Amino acid sequence: MTIQTKHQTIAASKGWVILDSFNERGEKGHNYKKYKMSNLGCGHEMVIHASNINNRTIRCQTCHNEALTDKYTKAAEQRGYDYVSHDGKNATLSCKCCGTQKVTHISNMLNLNVSECCTAKNNISYLYLIEIRVDDARFLKLGSSRLPEYRYSNFGLPKSARVIEIGRAAFLTRQAAFEREAEMKAIFSDRNVRPEFTAPYMNNGVHECYPVELVEEILNVM
Numbered sequence: 001m002t003i004q005t006k007h008q009t010i011a012a013s014k015g016w017v018i019l020d021s022f023n024e025r026g027e028k029g030h031n032y033k034k035y036k037m038s039n040l041g042c043g044h045e046m047v048i049h050a051s052n053i054n055n056r057t058i059r060c061q062t063c064h065n066e067a068l069t070d071k072y073t074k075a076a077e078q079r080g081y082d083y084v085s086h087d088g089k090n091a092t093l094s095c096k097c098c099g100t101q102k103v104t105h106i107s108n109m110l111n112l113n114v115s116e117c118c119t120a121k122n123n124i125s126y127l128y129l130i131e132i133r134v135d136d137a138r139f140l141k142l143g144s145s146r147l148p149e150y151r152y153s154n155f156g157l158p159k160s161a162r163v164i165e166i167g168r169a170a171f172l173t174r175q176a177a178f179e180r181e182a183e184m185k186a187i188f189s190d191r192n193v194r195p196e197f198t199a200p201y202m203n204n205g206v207h208e209c210y211p212v213e214l215v216e217e218i219l220n221v222m
């Protein structure tokens with residue numbers, strides 16, 4: 001049995017199939033230093049050191065990252081932020097209210113230990129509905145903020161983008177606006193524009209975007 005056949009068998013027992021082998025420099029060859037593998041369950045691919053093939057389990061990095069992103073997104077939400085990105089060490093967040101970016105250690109995310117940005121309890125806040133026009137794309141964005149204009153300038157939109165405010169409702173506290181936003185989000189949760197569509201245009205706030213056809217319906221319940 002060649003070493004690679006043996007490794008194929010081990011990989012298969014852990015739910016992986018070896019697609020290719022490389023040397024240390026990533027060149028295809030016969031010294032089997034690295035393997036490109038595909039997961040039989042999720043179909044994701046990754047490259048590992050051949051010596052790691054004997055590890056007890058071989059975790060899919062893509063699935064693991066997606067699970068972390070999910071966790072961080074929920075944690076960010078609870079502290080009043082949009083999740084932007086993470087690496088092995090830090091997470092980048094953007095305040096839902098004003099758009100200010102914050103970088104925090106990932107342990108703070110898991111412990112919900114991130115200080116809120118716009119915490120002022122007694123400031124008038126607004127629920128807003130805007131239409132964003134960029135290139136050929138048109139979509140609505142719903143959110144809440146104490147400073148809507150400042151917030152619009154912090155989505156990270158391209159310079160050519162136009163933001164047209166369609167509706168605005170005032171609330172006596174940040175909390176009241178935030179709660180209304182959450183209710184609205186629940187009402188339209190299955191009709192939002194997929195973040196893959198909005199992400200090319202925005203650095204943050206890619207969720208809670210809706211097709212322009214929903215404008216009347218959203219305005220009616222604002």
Ligand SMILES: [Zn+2]
Binds near residue numbers: 039064
């Ligand atoms: Zn996976």
Ligand SMILES: [Zn+2]
Binds near residue numbers: 095099100117118
């Ligand atoms: Zn803020």
